Amino acid sequence: MKAGNEHKKGLWTAEEDRILMDYIRQHGKGKWNRIARETGLKRCGKSCRLRWMNYLSPSVKRGDFSEEEDDLIIRLHKLLGNRWSLIAGRVPGRTDNQIKNHWNTCLSKKLGIKKGIKSKVTRMNSQPIISGELKNLFDTPIPSGTNLSEFPNKNLCTNKGELDEGDKVITKEYGSQSAHGEVMMSENYDETSFWISSSADYPNGSYLVGPQEDHFLDFVCDIGF
DNA sequence: AAAAGTGTCAACCGCCGGTGC
DNA sequence: AGCACCGGCGGTTGACACTTT
Numbered sequence: 001m002k003a004g005n006e007h008k009k010g011l012w013t014a015e016e017d018r019i020l021m022d023y024i025r026q027h028g029k030g031k032w033n034r035i036a037r038e039t040g041l042k043r044c045g046k047s048c049r050l051r052w053m054n055y056l057s058p059s060v061k062r063g064d065f066s067e068e069e070d071d072l073i074i075r076l077h078k079l080l081g082n083r084w085s086l087i088a089g090r091v092p093g094r095t096d097n098q099i100k101n102h103w104n105t106c107l108s109k110k111l112g113i114k115k116g117i118k119s120k121v122t123r124m125n126s127q128p129i130i131s132g133e134l135k136n137l138f139d140t141p142i143p144s145g146t147n148l149s150e151f152p153n154k155n156l157c158t159n160k161g162e163l164d165e166g167d168k169v170i171t172k173e174y175g176s177q178s179a180h181g182e183v184m185m186s187e188n189y190d191e192t193s194f195w196i197s198s199s200a201d202y203p204n205g206s207y208l209v210g211p212q213e214d215h216f217l218d219f220v221c222d223i224g225f
Numbered sequence: 226a227a228a229a230g231t232g233t234c235a236a237c238c239g240c241c242g243g244t245g246c
Numbered sequence: 247a248g249c250a251c252c253g254g255c256g257g258t259t260g261a262c263a264c265t266t267t
Contacts, residue, residue, distance in 0.1 A: 009236080009237070010235095010236075010260095010261085011235070011261080011262095012236085030252095030253090032252075032253080033252075045252080045253090046238095046252090047236075049252095049254090050236065051235090053254095054236085055235075082256065082257090083255090084255080084256065085254075085255060085256085096254095096256080097234080098234085100234095100256075101235085104233095105234075106232095
């Protein structure tokens with residue numbers, strides 16, 4: 001089979017939607033290439049999957065993003081970067097594609113973020129960071145008016161007072177739970193790392209220090225230049 | 226009214242990792 | 247080990263709608 005040449009592209013018609021939905025109602029989703037074949041749709045399996053996941057699935061929420069959703073996405077993006085599927089997993093009813101589009105067209109503009117400017121890690125100050133206490137981690141003061149009570153779990157230890165990219169850090173959160181991570185640039189961090197990002201991604205000079213996944217948002221410390 | 230410019234978002238593309246044979 | 251297939255991801259494109267000139 002010469003895949004590619006004979007697959008239809010472009011917007012889906014109402015009739016194609018109906019065929020795909022009927023099939024999935026009857027047989028369930030998955031095995032998208034098989035679905036594409038058996039429905040007679042002249043689409044590739046990937047296209048069928050995408051259409052279902054991003055549009056036809058009943059779990060997909062349509063319509064404008066609420067302010068609450070915007071706020072959540074902004075906070076998640078600070079923590080996770082462009083990991084749209086992870087962000088979408090925490091925004092009920094929204095797909096990664098919706099969130100990515102919304103970010104690129106509305107939110108990044110709203111925040112004044114320019115594309116293509118790389119983050120850089122800057123050095124923290126030399127103060128040791130003491131477990132159970134929020135310290136100013138950077139060379140600059142915490143802006144007046146910052147509500148520290150918004151960050152209830154701030155137990156952070158470091159193995160030295162001054163951090164740089166590559167340094168190992170330990171956090172303690174949620175009772176006895178602790179985790180190890182590495183200070184990284186935001187666009188490079190991996191699943192297990194904590195990270196520090198800064199600069200152009202966050203026009204007001206925000207820094208973030210935080211673990212992700214299991215520990216999630218409670219441990220975000222947002223400090224200005 | 227029409228052309229040009231801009232914004233939005235559905236869909237595509239290439240790549241990657243997992244799985245089964 | 248190597249291959250094919252599949253699902254999933256993030257970046258990008260392009261059609262269409264809307265706004266401005």
